[in-house]
Amino acid sequence: MSWFKDTLTSSIGRKLIMAITGLGLIGFLLVHLIGNLALLAGDGGISFNEYAHSMKGSPVILIGEVVIFSGFLFHIIDGIGLVISNKKARPVSYGGGANAKTSTGSKIMGPLGIVITVFFILHLVDFFYRAKIADDLGLDANNIADLYALVVEKFQSPAYVAIYVVSMIAIGIHLNHGFQSAFQTFGLNHLKYTPIIKFIGTAYAVVVPGAFAFIPLFFYFTK
Amino acid sequence: MNFTLKIWRQKGAKDSGQFVTYPIKDISSDSSFLEMIDILNNQLVEKGEEPIAFDHDCREGICGMCSMYINGHPHGPENLITTCQLHMRSFKDGDSITIEPWRSSAFPVIKDLVVDRSAFDRIIQAGGYVSVNTGNAQDANNIPIPKTDADKAFDAATCIGCGACVAACKNASAMLFTSAKVSQLALLPQGQVEAKARVENMVAQMDKEGFGACTNTGACSAECPKGISIENIARMNREFIKAKLSSENV
Numbered sequence: 230m231s232w233f234k235d236t237l238t239s240s241i242g243r244k245l246i247m248a249i250t251g252l253g254l255i256g257f258l259l260v261h262l263i264g265n266l267a268l269l270a271g272d273g274g275i276s277f278n279e280y281a282h283s284m285k286g287s288p289v290i291l292i293g294e295v296v297i298f299s300g301f302l303f304h305i306i307d308g309i310g311l312v313i314s315n316k317k318a319r320p321v322s323y324g325g326g327a328n329a330k331t332s333t334g335s336k337i338m339g340p341l342g343i344v345i346t347v348f349f350i351l352h353l354v355d356f357f358y359r360a361k362i363a364d365d366l367g368l369d370a371n372n373i374a375d376l377y378a379l380v381v382e383k384f385q386s387p388a389y390v391a392i393y394v395v396s397m398i399a400i401g402i403h404l405n406h407g408f409q410s411a412f413q414t415f416g417l418n419h420l421k422y423t424p425i426i427k428f429i430g431t432a433y434a435v436v437v438p439g440a441f442a443f444i445p446l447f448f449y450f451t452k
Numbered sequence: 453m454n455f456t457l458k459i460w461r462q463k464g465a466k467d468s469g470q471f472v473t474y475p476i477k478d479i480s481s482d483s484s485f486l487e488m489i490d491i492l493n494n495q496l497v498e499k500g501e502e503p504i505a506f507d508h509d510c511r512e513g514i515c516g517m518c519s520m521y522i523n524g525h526p527h528g529p530e531n532l533i534t535t536c537q538l539h540m541r542s543f544k545d546g547d548s549i550t551i552e553p554w555r556s557s558a559f560p561v562i563k564d565l566v567v568d569r570s571a572f573d574r575i576i577q578a579g580g581y582v583s584v585n586t587g588n589a590q591d592a593n594n595i596p597i598p599k600t601d602a603d604k605a606f607d608a609a610t611c612i613g614c615g616a617c618v619a620a621c622k623n624a625s626a627m628l629f630t631s632a633k634v635s636q637l638a639l640l641p642q643g644q645v646e647a648k649a650r651v652e653n654m655v656a657q658m659d660k661e662g663f664g665a666c667t668n669t670g671a672c673s674a675e676c677p678k679g680i681s682i683e684n685i686a687r688m689n690r691e692f693i694k695a696k697l698s699s700e701n702v
Contacts, residue, residue: 236696239655240625240665241689311665315623318664320557324458324471325550328524329620329671336622336669410668416690418683 241414243311248411250304255404257297258437268444274377278369281360281376305346312339334402335410341403348396355383384448397442405434453479453540456548457492459504462561469561471550485528485538486511486518489551505564511536513677516612519619520565521552526616526675534614534677554615556624558661571661572613572629578657579650580633582642601639608635610678617672617680623664628672630658631688632680638691648695655692 236242264284267277284290334341359366360376369375384390408430412418417426454477462469476495479488486508493503509517518535522528528538543549551565559567609632617628634651637643643650666685673682 232696232699232702235656239692240627240659240663241655241692242696244665244689245693315625315664315667318557318624318662319555319622321555323521323524323552323555324460325521325552326524327620327622327671329669330674331669331671335667338667406668413668413682413686414666414689416686416688416693418686 243307244414246303246307247311248414250300250307251407252411253300254297254304255408255433257300258400258404258441262437262440265441265444268377268380269447274369274375274381275371277377277380278371278373278375282373285361301349305342308339308342332406334406338403338406341399344396344399345403348392348399351392356380380444381448381452384445385452387449390445390449393445394442397438400441401434401438404438405431408433453481453543453545455479455488455540455543455546458548458550459565460552461504461564462553464563465560479540481539481541483540484511484536485520485522485540486536488540505562505566507566508536513537514612516614516677519554519567519569519615521554521619523550526554526619527614527677531674532677532679534612537677554619556615556618556663558624558626558663559615559618567615569613569615571663572615572626574661575626575630575654575657576613576633579646579653580637582637582646584642595641597640605636605639608632608639608680608684611636611676611680612678614677616675616677618663620671620675621664621666622669622671623667625666625672626658626661626663627666627685627688628676628680628682630654631682631684634688634691635684638687647691648699649701651688651691651695652699652701655688 237246264280265277267280268274270276356376356379359379360374364374366374366376366379369377384393409423409427412423412426417423454475457474457476458471459474460469461472474492474496476488476492479491483491486506489504489506496503507517507519509515511518513534513536516534518527520527520535522535522538527533527535528542530538530542553559553561553565554567554569556567558571559569562568611629611632613629615629618624618626621628634654637650638647668682668685670682673680
């Protein structure tokens, strides 16, 4: 199996890990967003709480969670490793700057990754931990955990809303480059399809993080 | 034209090096960049100082020797040319110009602006060739090759191995160079025999030399004096994945 290890530890192999996990996480965002849209149902959180409740206890969901967490973990660890070895490849930096034209966001994928990781941890502690592990939420009219009330409460703080909006902008820039970059890493570059891939990536990077950012803004301005 | 030159001076591989500022006067706007450095070097020699060491050879834009990182761009601010084809009319009178060697752990500085690029030679040695059995030369048209493939292979083969891609890349990655060398053979029937071993060995050598990985920023292609496209990097990735999954090299 040394060929397998050689492949995944090579420069291209490490990019493949970034691309596979990255696309997986991009897919997860959409699933997460669709669930979150229940927050906007306007029924005082009944349907959102039911949705959140259905995410508990099922082995299918548990497997999904393990896969998603592994995706995050591999993406972050591999990303840190790549940043370190890429820095090592240029030990002395240029005095006259680096002025080459590059694609949007591509030069700051690492710093954006740090912002997103910090947000991810904060988000897990505030919502995932409270709902799934601590399980200390109050009950709603249907006698199930009232995650909706927690969401409403959290999004009353302007600083908290600002952190969410800024983080979603960071995710948008990260995805705009990451989506099309993943296809390039797979070797899928074609005159016909690359412009389509880039368009889909940019549209996704605007719409999905945009919709996520809309939720805290909605609760801040309406509740 | 008058300029203020900020040039990297480094006595040897072990010296830490620093920028030294040299004012230079009365340079013709039609003088090439290297001629301007020649003039400066003459002035330095007359003053009894050590001239600036820099690589150059053909001065026709095809050999890839003149490696200078000028004002944040490999080969200077103009597109699709090497440093030797850059003229002082591309600058404004009174400009301050920063000149540095390529920066990469795989390209150690030998002296001043001269770097050791033999890492590229070792990548080529690892697989950038085709083996042809001896015998009578066959008719040139025996192997039909589509024109578009021949053109793409030739576009990749215009790489002069100057190292500007490594210099421009924020990760000092050699993927544009290596992918051009993989592509020029992968696109042609003559290159198929050794295709899998080639890409595996060349990528392994590239990694061993300490070049960084690709972030798909496109800086390499933007700064390449021959305009090599990052499509080649995608092709190399494709060849690499295909080879790793199907070669018998376990």
